[in-house]
Amino acid sequence: xxxxxxxxxxxxxxxxxxxxxxxxxxxxxxxxxxxxxxxxxxxxxxxxxxxxxxxxxxxxxxxxxxxxxxxxxxxxxxxxxxxxxxxxxxxxxxxxxxxxxxxxxxxxxxxxxxxxxxxxxxxxxxxxxxxxxxxxxxxxxxxxxxxxxxxxxxxxxxxxxxxxxxxxxxxxxxxxxxxxxxxxxxxxxxxxxxxxxxxxxxxxxxxxxxxxxxxxxxxxxxxxxxxxxxxxxxxxxxxxxxxxxxxxxxxxxxxxxx
Ligand SMILES: Nc1ncnc2c1ncn2[C@@H]1O[C@H](COP(=O)(O)OP(=O)(O)OP(=O)(O)O)[C@@H](O)[C@H]1O
Numbered sequence: 001x002x003x004x005x006x007x008x009x010x011x012x013x014x015x016x017x018x019x020x021x022x023x024x025x026x027x028x029x030x031x032x033x034x035x036x037x038x039x040x041x042x043x044x045x046x047x048x049x050x051x052x053x054x055x056x057x058x059x060x061x062x063x064x065x066x067x068x069x070x071x072x073x074x075x076x077x078x079x080x081x082x083x084x085x086x087x088x089x090x091x092x093x094x095x096x097x098x099x100x101x102x103x104x105x106x107x108x109x110x111x112x113x114x115x116x117x118x119x120x121x122x123x124x125x126x127x128x129x130x131x132x133x134x135x136x137x138x139x140x141x142x143x144x145x146x147x148x149x150x151x152x153x154x155x156x157x158x159x160x161x162x163x164x165x166x167x168x169x170x171x172x173x174x175x176x177x178x179x180x181x182x183x184x185x186x187x188x189x190x191x192x193x194x195x196x197x198x199x200x201x202x203x204x205x206x207x208x209x210x211x212x213x214x215x216x217x218x219x220x221x222x223x224x225x226x227x228x229x230x231x232x233x234x235x236x237x238x239x240x241x242x243x244x245x246x247x248x249x250x251x252x253x254x255x256x257x258x
Contacts, residue, residue, distance in 0.1 A: 001064055003028045003197050004049070004165055009058035011044050011221075018044040020221035021058065028164065029195045031188055033208045035232075036218035037241055042201045045218070046167055049199070050082055051075040062165060076106075081163030083154045083171060095145070095153050096138040099125040102160035128156040131193075132186060148179035152186065159190070168200040172207055180204065184211040209233070217241075 002025035011019040019041040026032050034042050047053040049060055051072035060067045067075050076082075090098055103121035129135045132152040137145065142153065151171065158166055171187065172180040188211055191198050202208050208215055209229040217225040217232060219241040225232055232238055 002026060003063060004199070005059075005061045005064075006045075006049070007059045007061075009045065009048060009060060010056045011041070011048060011053060012056045017221050019048070019218075022216075022218065022221075022223040024216050024223065024226065026165065026197045026199060028197050029191060031191050031198045031200070031211060031213045033212035033215040034199060034201045034218065035203075035205075035208055035215055039220075040218040041221040042218055043169065046169055046199070046201060049075075049165075050080055050167055076161055079161070079164035080167065081158045081161050081165070082167040082169070083158035091141070091143040093142055094139050095134060095142055096122070096125050096129060098142055098153055099128055099156050099160065102157035106161040125156075128159050129153075131159070131190065132156045148175060148182060151175065151179070151183050155183070155187070155190075159194075163196060165197045165199065168198060170201055170203060172202065172204055177206075180207055181210070187211070 004026040006025070007023045008021045009019055009023070010017070010021050022041075022045065024032075034045060036042055044053060048055045049067070051067065051070055051074070055068045058068070062075075062078055062080060065078065067078070067080070070078075090101065093101065100121050103124055107121070126135060126138065129138050132155050134149060134152050134156065137149065142150065145153065155171075158168070168187070172183055175183065184207055187198060187200075190196060200212075209232075212229070214226070214228060215232050216223055217235070217238050219237075224237045224241065225235040227235070
């Protein structure tokens with residue numbers, strides 16, 4: 001049994017079929033990329049896995065337990081994490097306070113307890129910051145961080161619920177190539193060290209080909225290809241949909257840093 005099993009998953013918005021009966025597996029310790037042109041159904045798939053969107057049909061199981069129909073909070077507690085952007089309101093908090101907030105949320109403490117709980121989960125937060133190489137910057141205001149470091153803190157926050165599966169939506173968007181590579185190398189290390197699974201969407205093909213263990217390709221809601229970098233690069237259907245959009249892989253790489 002795979003950690004995540006998606007079977008015949010479907011989502012309709014009115015008459016528009018955004019995800020049209022896709023099936024795939026994800027193992028613990030695997031970094032799986034979900035790619036495809038704009039409007040392919042990537043975000044919709046993601047949001048069904050974390051429970052933000054209800055599936056129209058199909059099944060999603062984690063460790064054999066059905067996730068469809070459960071609330072996002074319940075799914076998070078079952079071990080599905082996601083990286084989220086540090087909200088503007090939290091940018092005045094220090095790095096470690098942001099991670100403590102994520103831990104408080106996971107342990108269901110109420111925000112108004114925050115003052116009294118300033119020291120709560122400090123050791124756990126330090127441990128998470130250590131894992132993403134940010135311990136030395138724990139007491140800096142988040143607003144002062146370089147963009148690549150913000151992304152590391154967001155990753156630490158995504159680990160607050162000790163996820164078996166971490167969802168990352170375009171983790172490297174807006175990053176310079178060096179920062180992108182550092183973040184993905186770190187993600188890969190965490191996947192191995194924690195025996196965690198990661199499902200990520202990504203527009204930058206160089207990131208996908210360099211770091212993903214495997215990739216699945218969606219086009220118009222259908223899964224059209226699945227495999228390693230060489231399988232995907234040379235897959236006629238994949239070439240067709242990417243050429244069909246006027247974007248070759250090379251063009252996408254060149255235009256990846258926005
Ligand atoms: N809330 C919604 N209501 C109606 N249609 C939607 C909704 N969300 C997505 N869609 C439609 O579903 C299809 C898939 O969208 P989705 O955002 O999942 O694609 P995507 O692969 O993530 O695209 P992108 O790379 O542009 O983010 C599109 O046709 C989109 O217009």
